[in-house]
Structure formats: C-alpha cells, structure tokens
Amino acid sequence: MRLLSRLGILLVLIGFLNLNAQEIHFPSLSGRVVDEANILTGAQKKQLTDQLQTLEKQTSDQVVVVTLKSLQGNTIEVFGFRLGRHWQIGQKEKNNGVLLIVAPKERKVRIEVGYGLEGILTDGLSKMIIDNDIVPSFKKGNMQEGIMKGTKSILEVLQGQYVPPKKNNVSRTDKGAVSFGVGVAVFFGLLFAAPLFNSIINNMLLISIVNSIIVFFTFVGVGPLGEAFAMGVFMFFGSIVTMMSKYQVGSDSWYSPNGSFSSGSSSFGSSGFSGGGGSFGGGGASGSW
Template sequence: MTTRTVSTPRPGFLSPAIHAVLTALALLLSCFAVFAAELPALTGRVVDNAGIIDASTKAALTQKLADFETKGSDQIVVATIPSLDGEEIEPYANRLFRFWKLGQAKENNGVLLLVAPNDRKMRIEVGYGLEGTLTDLHTKLIIENDMVPAFRAGDFSGGISKAVDDMVMVLEGNPEELEARGKRNPADSSTSIDPIVAVFLILWATLFFGGLAMAFLPPMFGTKLSPGVYRWLGMTFRYGRGPSGSSSGSSGWTTGSSGGGWSSGSSSSGWSSGSSSGGFSGGGGSSGGGGSSGSW
C-alpha cells in the first residue's frame, strides 16, 4: 500500500506578497493625497500664489470681478502658481477647476485664468454653460493678443488685467472688438491647425469611418485631459459618462469646449464660505478641459 503525502502551504506563505501589495497601495494612496494637496486653497477671486500681480492691480481685479459677478452672475477667478511641477497645464487646470468647483449650480458659468510663470504657461478654462459665449477662439485670441506680449515684456499685472477686461467684454455680449483685433493680428499658423483643415479631416473621418473613427482617433492621437476626455484637432471629445454622472452616449464626441460650473442647488450669485481653510468655496462644479492654453 502506497502512502501519498499531500503538502499544504505553510501559514503565512503568501504574507510577503500580500504585504508588498498592501505597501504599494498605501504608497499609491499617499501619492494621490500629496498630489491633491498641491492644489492651492480658494481664498478669493484673485489667488496670486506666484506673487506676480502687484497689490493695486490685485485689488482692482478683485473689485472688478466682484462687480461683474453681481451684474450677471458669471464667475471669473484668476490664479497664479509658481510651477506646475512637471504636470501639463491642461490637466492641472482641470483639477483645480474641479477642486474649487467654480460657477453656479445648473448654470455652469465658471471661468478660470491660470498662470504658471516658472513654466511660462497660461490657460483659460471655460465652464460648460459659457462655451457658446467665451469660445475657444476667444480664449485663444485673449491669450495670444493680451497675455503673451505683456508677459514677454515682464508685465504680468498688465497682461492679466487686459485678459480679464476682454473676458468680461465677451461675456457681456460684446465680442466684436476682440474678434476684430484677432483679424488685425492673426495668430501664428504654425502653432495651430487651420479650422477649415480640421473640419475637413473630421468630415472625412466621419464619412469613411463613421463612429468607429471617432471612437479610436482622439484617444490615439489626441491629448488626454481627464478620464474619458481628449483634445484633438482643436476640439474636445468626451466618451462614456459625463462628469455630472449623466450619460453622454457611447463613444460620443462634441465639437465644443467643455468646462465646469457650480453643482450646488443655490441659484443666487456670490461666493459661499465654509471651507476648512477659511477661504471661499464653490458648489460642486467640474471641468472637462474647454478653453485654450498658451506659453511665452
């Protein structure tokens, strides 16, 4: 009679592997915590953590933005940070917009002007509700005609003030002057794709490949702004479920900008306090990456 010996794993045999996995997860979670902590607190309508705006300009901007908000309820916040610490400005602005939750509930009418001087980059992030008013073209013109020349001359306060003036002008329904300036000072064509060419490529891809092309081309060749959101050929494509949780369709895409806004139930304008840092806080807005970026 043959005796068969069956070996069983020793207790704790998998513990080193499990310990390694748990350690890795803990480190990953701590990295995410540090990553989120890098975002500055929302302390007002002008958050100058880079120290590039002089005191008088900051006071004037704060008053101007408060008056503008009272008149029409749209929210504009100016923010400066010393550095992006290696992150691209588009996803950083997206995270900051979501973290600050700019804009009013159901209106999605927030705008973020972000400048990172050490990286020589700037961005204007536009809320969903303002996409049709403050368009990608407008934000591009503001960056290239107002901010870039002034920043190259070392005049951060002047460039930011001009940008705010033009954003207010457009949001108040007067974009003609900005558009006329854009025609007089056309942007460098080497930095962007001609709109006609972009439209032709989109139509060609749609006719020949249909929805399949739109499902694969932006993720393959575009820039990822956030989960399910890609930037390609100057347009924003959103896939799956939108940031508010409502379905945006399977492999759907949009040719407009995407932004964020307040998501609280408050319908009144103005800031709401109550953050743990004692600063201003938003009402639950999110941003999908609409707007324009630039550098100098």
C-alpha cells in the same frame, strides 16, 4: 518596415496617454484672485477682485484669476481642468465658471471655461485673448499688464462687449500650409485631449476604448484603414496592460478603480468666497511665451 515604425510610435503614445498623474496639491481658494506666484500688487488684486465681484452680481458668472508656483509636473490643461472641478467655480445649475491660470515657472497660461460658458467664451475667443492680450505683455516681461488685459477681455466677452481684432487675410499660396497646420493641430489636439478623457472617465475599459478610438482616427488619415484599425486594437490592449500595472486598489494615486479623486492638501480660504458647485469639461485654450 512602415508598420513597425508606426508600432514604435504607438508605444511612445501609449506611454504619453497613460502617464502616471501626480497628486496635485491645489492652492487654497482664498478669494477671486489667488496670486500664489506673487505677481500682482495689492492694488491690482483689489481692482481685479472688485471687477470679478461686480460681474458675479450682474450675471452670476464666477471668474477666478490664479497664478501658480508650479504645475507640479502636470500639463496646464490637466491642472486647470482639475483645479476648476476641485474649487467648483461657477454655479452648480449653470456651470458658469472661468479660470485665468498663469504658471510663470513653466511659462504657460490658460483660460479654463466651464461647461455652461463654452458657447460664449469659446475656445477660439479664449485663444484670441491669450495670443493678443496676454502673451505679448508676458513676452515683454510685464506679466501684470498681461493679466489685467486678459481679465478685462474675458469680462468683456461674458458681458457681450468684446470686439475681436481684425483677421489677417490668408493668401492662396498659404492655403496648403494652413491645411497642413490644421491637420497637425487636430493630431496633437487628440493627443492632449486624452489625459482629460482619462481624468473624466473612471473605468479602465472605457479609458482603453477612448484611447484606441483616438489612435484609430489619428492614423486613419495618414494610412490604410486596416492599418489604422490595427493601431487602435494595439492601443486598446496596451492601455489595459499599462493601467493594470499602474492603478492598484488602495494606492494613493489621484485615480483609483472606484473613481475617487484625491484633493491634495488644499482647503477653501476664509475670505467668504467659494465656488458655487460648477463643473468643467476641458473647454478653453492655452498658450506659452
């Protein structure tokens, strides 16, 4: 019965890991601040633009603040990863771009970090900025304040001036809860990482292998090795079957077997600002309120 129940869970995971991804219509890159959701005032946009322009002159790092009308049915992780690559924020040889993304409709926020800055603006620091500087203001209904404070902290990190808040001590009685929380975080982290792998890897066989490995390591920690292996094999063939029915040659899906991506209806703005050819690999952190 336990194996059957896990197979049932795995069927749900197959559907989750291989969801039909909608074509995204990206907003135009009209400047260093793209306020599609109309949250910021004109003065705030100018202040942020000046700060971001100064940073780029000093360091070549490109930071863009963007608010969205909608995530168009995507997770903010997938949207942010693909938006960064579509706009090509950051310099090509350095991949030093950062996006601060706010989606008020879905109540989501994300700091998307380019390859070259992942060692500086780490996932941990990104999460710290979201939890301490952005989300508290958002919860109070002051989204403008949260965006301004979050951007300020991002710039401080990139300039080596950020001072993290003091950590709270964890008592011994909390250690078990912390360990359990880490396990849960790893489990769901693997699940949410899968769509990013699927968007990076454009080969059906490789995607199926990645999905099966994710499931194997997810189940190996909670059951016998043989059972975890069986789950991985089941996921492999399940992924193959799912994608064969989903991705067809000549379809208008964002993914096709030849690895091409649809860029939606967006075009670069006429402000004179554009991405420098940078790339993203899913680094950063997300939050909600």
